[in-house]
Amino acid sequence: MEYKILITGTMGAGKTTAIQQVSDSPAVLTDVHNTRQDESAKPTTTAAFDFGELDLGEGDCLRIYGTPGQERFSFMWPILARGAIGIIYLVDATRESPIDDLDSFIKAFGESSGTIPSVVGLNKCNDESSYLAPAIQDYLDSKGLQWPVLLTDVRERSEVLELFEILISLNEALVMEQA
Amino acid sequence: MYPDTESNQSIGFAGLASHEKNTIECVQRIYPHRLSSVRDIAEPHAASIIFADPQTSEGQAALLRSDVYVIAIQDRRQPMEQGADDVLYRPLRPRAVLDSLNRVEQRPSAALTPKLVSESGELHQILRNVIADDSNRQPIVLSEQGQPWLVVDPARDRIRGHLEHLNEERLLTRDRHVFNRVTPEEASRILESEQEAPLYRTMWKLAYELGGRARLFGNDHTALIKFERWPNFSETRVAGKFLRAVSLIRHNSFTVSDARMKTGLSEPALLVLLNGSWLTGELCLDSETERGASKVPSKPGGVNSSVLARIRSRLSGA
Numbered sequence: 001m002e003y004k005i006l007i008t009g010t011m012g013a014g015k016t017t018a019i020q021q022v023s024d025s026p027a028v029l030t031d032v033h034n035t036r037q038d039e040s041a042k043p044t045t046t047a048a049f050d051f052g053e054l055d056l057g058e059g060d061c062l063r064i065y066g067t068p069g070q071e072r073f074s075f076m077w078p079i080l081a082r083g084a085i086g087i088i089y090l091v092d093a094t095r096e097s098p099i100d101d102l103d104s105f106i107k108a109f110g111e112s113s114g115t116i117p118s119v120v121g122l123n124k125c126n127d128e129s130s131y132l133a134p135a136i137q138d139y140l141d142s143k144g145l146q147w148p149v150l151l152t153d154v155r156e157r158s159e160v161l162e163l164f165e166i167l168i169s170l171n172e173a174l175v176m177e178q179a
Numbered sequence: 180m181y182p183d184t185e186s187n188q189s190i191g192f193a194g195l196a197s198h199e200k201n202t203i204e205c206v207q208r209i210y211p212h213r214l215s216s217v218r219d220i221a222e223p224h225a226a227s228i229i230f231a232d233p234q235t236s237e238g239q240a241a242l243l244r245s246d247v248y249v250i251a252i253q254d255r256r257q258p259m260e261q262g263a264d265d266v267l268y269r270p271l272r273p274r275a276v277l278d279s280l281n282r283v284e285q286r287p288s289a290a291l292t293p294k295l296v297s298e299s300g301e302l303h304q305i306l307r308n309v310i311a312d313d314s315n316r317q318p319i320v321l322s323e324q325g326q327p328w329l330v331v332d333p334a335r336d337r338i339r340g341h342l343e344h345l346n347e348e349r350l351l352t353r354d355r356h357v358f359n360r361v362t363p364e365e366a367s368r369i370l371e372s373e374q375e376a377p378l379y380r381t382m383w384k385l386a387y388e389l390g391g392r393a394r395l396f397g398n399d400h401t402a403l404i405k406f407e408r409w410p411n412f413s414e415t416r417v418a419g420k421f422l423r424a425v426s427l428i429r430h431n432s433f434t435v436s437d438a439r440m441k442t443g444l445s446e447p448a449l450l451v452l453l454n455g456s457w458l459t460g461e462l463c464l465d466s467e468t469e470r471g472a473s474k475v476p477s478k479p480g481g482v483n484s485s486v487l488a489r490i491r492s493r494l495s496g497a
């Protein structure tokens with residue numbers, strides 16, 4: 001059986017970097033030359049999906065999808081999210097209004113955002129932007145979403161693993177609840 | 180001067196850094212339901228409430244105006260700004276901004292009759308109640324034989340006073356401590372020159388110092404505990420095992436011994452997590468948790484503990 005985890009966030013939030021930390025095969029890189037230098041000054045961007053895979057044995061596998069940074073694909077996200085065991089929302093603290101970014105990604109996932117175990121990783125954070133962690137927590141509270149918010153640097157493998165660990169534990173809790 | 184509370188008030192900025200404006204704007208945007216009257220952002224000349232940095236000339240100009248309500252934003256080292264209607268300290272926290280906006284209306288009556296509500300209780304219970312009570316962010320002053328020794332200011336996430344006296348022994352003795360609720364201005368005056376530390380970090384430090392030696396949340400072994408909210412991980416350095424434990428104890432209520440079995444944490448480690456979260460108001464006894472409006476995820480199809488265990492081991496080994 002196939003299980004999937006989604007990683008989403010704005011252009012340059014660190015999705016490709018995060019997926020590369022955890023997948024078996026070098027992620028299927030779909031990065032191309034970035035023609036939207038106005039949105040982000042990075043040289044490459046992901047055009048389709050980032051994709052990573054972990055073989056779990058016994059015929060099971062975990063697929064990790066990164067949503068493309070260019071928002072014109074967002075109509076596909078609710079379909080992609082169907083049946084997912086988790087969503088990681090990466091928030092880029094250096095952007096103009098990170099909470100609005102998060103808000104628009106949560107909205108893009110529609111109904112599924114409330115039903116899938118989720119975690120927020122606040123990336124590229126420094127002292128000036130550290131106010132964002134409690135602010136995001138408060139924003140989520142106001143939406144009735146009880147998700148954890150972690151300060152992360154997705155260039156560190158251990159910090160990416162923490163985000164995954166939360167999703168696994170949230171699933172464990174749901175399994176336990178049903179038992 | 181106090182703006183008309185009926186009308187739509189607007190907020191202006193004078194001399195603030197852009198990240199500080201962002202903090203205030205985001206409060207105004209994400210908390211409309213918690214602001215007691217609607218407020219927009221406006222140019223300083225059209226605003227009725229101004230957030231001002233007294234170190235800048237724009238800020239100074241705002242402080243001289245008598246037709247606006249001025250909230251000074253300053254460093255703790257600077258002397259308190261006398262011309263301001265209210266003062267907030269850096270770094271700006273969204274909660275503190277929200278409280279200051281809601282104080283705009285309360286201020287006149289509070290200033291005329293500074294209400295000192297005196298109460299008493301066990302120290303850890305007092306601390307927790309003050310931190311966890313969202314409806315009252317007023318600071319408290321704890322006194323001993325008439326002498327103030329600690330100021331707890333949840334709105335500013337500060338704790339001030341003879342912090343070396345705030346220790347395990349004092350936390351656990353059954354003595355009752357007397358405390359007064361005071362205005363923020365009063366709190367700043369009392370114990371002004373004493374040590375100061377972030378409130379949440381101090382509570383976590385205490386929890387670590389206590390180790391496994393106590394259960395602050397009550398000695399009833401059959402009591403069910405549950406996380407009401409996720410702990411603020413930005414205040415604590417937590418190991419992965421804590422993350423897992425919180426996910427489990429957020430969804431289901433457990434007794435402490437069940438929680439130990441399910442989470443695989445040692446008793447001292449689990450008690451650090453539980454005591455710290457209890458002090459900061461994130462952990463509750465199940466009897467007090469609200470079954471509120473929060474959205475609860477549903478179990479994805481086909482997931483079972485074997486799959487989850489394999490994902491975990493593949494990730495950590497890969």
Ligand SMILES: Nc1nc2c(ncn2[C@@H]2O[C@H](COP(=O)(O)OP(=O)(O)OP(=O)(O)O)[C@@H](O)[C@H]2O)c(=O)[nH]1
Binds near residue numbers: 012044045046047152
């Ligand atoms: N300073 C800093 N840089 C980071 C951090 N996390 C990621 N980066 C860098 O940010 C850049 C963008 O990361 P990507 O992984 O390409 O971002 P993406 O989300 O895949 O972007 P798109 O594919 O364009 O949507 C990379 O150069 C990363 O090294 C962080 O915490 N701090």
Ligand SMILES: [Mg+2]
Binds near residue numbers: 016045
């Ligand atoms: Mg990418």
